[in-house]
Amino acid sequence: MKKPSTLQLFSSFVGVAILFLSSFSTVDNHYYGDRLSSTHLKSFKDGNVNVYALKENYTTIGHSIWLTRGGAKEAKAVYFSEGDVYGKLNKWKRGKDLILTCSGAFSDDLSKTNGALPVGLNVENGYIKNRTVVKEGMDGLVIVYATGGIVVSDLTKGDLFLQSLGKKINVRKDISAKYDLLKWAEDEKATIFQTQLLAYENKLKIDYKGRKQTRERRFLAFAKTKSGTLYHIIFNFPKGEYLYDGAKKVMDHLNAKEMNVIALLNLDTGAYNVMDLKTGDYSIDAQIKGSTKVSAAVNLLSYHYD
Amino acid sequence: MVYFLNYLKKTVFKSSFWGILLMLLFPLLLRANYLEEYVAASKGTSAQVFYENLSFDSLLNVPATDQVGYYASIETVLEAHDRQADTFFLVFSEHYLKQNPVDVKDIASLERAVSLGKFLIGKETKYYAIAADYVFTTVTDAMTIGFKEETLDKSNDAILSIVAELKKQQYLVSIPTSNLDKGIHHLKKGNLKYIWSRLWFDYPVLCIVGVLSFCFVIYLMFKKVKKS
Structure with a gap:
């Protein structure tokens, strides 16, 4: 092999240096998202679950899974927030028809104390796991009822109304109200968790500050059609989106379908990126799979039919 | 000479022992006496009048050792005079944190606040639970900000043991x-x-x-x- 000249070595070095530095380029503060189009992939459970491929400029960038709520047959949610969540799921799913399982809110397993703990206020099936209300950045307080329904409240508004208590609860400002909520959750065996609220009452709640990093994204939307049918919709973007861009695309997509978005939540796709869909069609399920096995999850949101 | 030393042991050393003991216990006795006298004197008054005239300053110099014993003695005095200890500690916690704001640079202050929280959380009533939540939330929030602003050292074992204690009480301190x-x-x-x-x-x-x-x-x- 002929020995390279100094010039060749130098130009190679400069080329590598330019490539290296270009990877540290600053964040572009402009949103280039085009309106999403969707292609129907599969319908099952008597048409109550529908899977779509989401396309942008003819390129598939993700998928959405629509679960119908209301009516005689409806998808029911359950959430496991801490501990052996895989074991809990296995025990719980007996006799049920599981549709999908994914990671839910954020957990902290990096602090130097043992065991992952959910970040933000958290109650699992009546058992309090974390009493700390995160004051900034996590404005979504999610209540998963034992009946499988989900209610979302905006913590900046503090307008969570609990029928059985007959009053509005503001857990960030009223320490007594927080006690009432936790007591109620213990008595009712409710599940509560806190996460990032990206949109509420049909309005986006994040701005360009949400354009920091491209990451895999997964959102849970609660949206109603004009006729009043409620859907829980999982949006899965595995190829990397800015948080703002992903949320805006989802809002535009749902609004274009004349849907009223009640709330849009950010689900964790970090180190424990779990997504396991069971349509019965391997080619679809494999496309929408998360990078982490369900058995390694630190928290799980699951939908099923009885 | 031996006789003199023995005399010293019997008088000066012995008296200094009692002196030190008295010095340590005197403030405690003084505070206990104040509360006892005040509670006895305000018998039959409404809760509002009771708290309006109560000098919390006289009760807030919590001894460095046996804080739980000190709180328990207050609780005993109040209950003996049919005063609600839970509402008292709710007000007390607020006064305590106002006079002793949580300072993340002072580990002892964090530990003292945590020990107050631990005393409160062991009880069953609503006001005790709210008071405990108030104390633990204040410490948790201060430590979370401390870690975020790097005023707290996340490799310090004493600090991490407080984090672990808070986690045990279901309060998660977020460490970046x-x-x-x-x-x-x-x-x-x-x-x-x-x-x-x-x-x-x-x-x-x-x-x-x-x-x-x-x-x-x-x-x-x-x-x-x-x-x-």
């Missing part, structure tokens, strides 16, 4: 982790997919250069082996 620490953590756990995805999203060009360089090195090694 650097990307390097995260990488090492997930490398140890064998979570290579996660490391690769983060590298790929943040430094795509670097990833391509890295993969090409790796392939080139493999090619050179393969060539060398073939030659030999």
Whole structure:
């Protein structure tokens, strides 16, 4: 092999240096998202679950899974927030028809104390796991009822109304109200968790500050059609989106379908990126799979039919 | 001489022992006496009048040792005079944190606040629970900000033991982790997919250069082996 000249070595070095530095380029503060189009992939459970491929400029960038709520047959949610969540799921799913399982809110397993703990206020099936209300950045307080329904409240508004208590609860400002909520959750065996609220009452709640990093994204939307049918919709973007861009695309997509978005939540796709869909069609399920096995999850949101 | 030393032991040393003991106990006795006298004197008054005239300052110099014993003695005095201890401690906690604001640079102050919270959380009533929540939330929030602003040292065992104690009481202090620490953590756990995805999203060009360089090195090694 002929020995390279100094010039060749130098130009190679400069080329590598330019490539290296270009990877540290600053964040572009402009949103280039085009309106999403969707292609129907599969319908099952008597048409109550529908899977779509989401396309942008003819390129598939993700998928959405629509679960119908209301009516005689409806998808029911359950959430496991801490501990052996895989074991809990296995025990719980007996006799049920599981549709999908994914990671839910954020957990902290990096602090130097043992065991992952959910970040933000958290109650699992009546058992309090974390009493700390995160004051900034996590404005979504999610209540998963034992009946499988989900209610979302905006913590900046503090307008969570609990029928059985007959009053509005503001857990960030009223320490007594927080006690009432936790007591109620213990008595009712409710599940509560806190996460990032990206949109509420049909309005986006994040701005360009949400354009920091491209990451895999997964959102849970609660949206109603004009006729009043409620859907829980999982949006899965595995190829990397800015948080703002992903949320805006989802809002535009749902609004274009004349849907009223009640709330849009950010689900964790970090180190424990779990997504396991069971349509019965391997080619679809494999496309929408998360990078982490369900058995390694630190928290799980699951939908099923009885 | 021996007689003199014995005399000293019996008088000066002995009296200084009692002196020190009295010095330590006197403030405690004084505070206990104040509360007892006040509670007895305000018998039959409404809760509002009781709290309006109560001098919390006289009760807030909590002894450095046996804080739980001190709180328990207050509780005993109040209950003996049919005063609600739970509402008292709710007001007391507020006064306590006002006079002794949580200072993350002073580990002892954090420990004292945690020990007040631990005394309160062991009880059953609503006001005790609210008071405990108020104390623990104040400490948790201050420590979370302390870690965020790097005024707290996350490698300090004393601080971490407070974090662990709060976690035991179901209060999670959020400790920010650097990307390097995260990488090492997930490398140890064998979570290579996660490391690769983060590298790929943040430094795509670097990833391509890295993969090409790796392939080139493999090619050179393969060539060398073939030659030999």
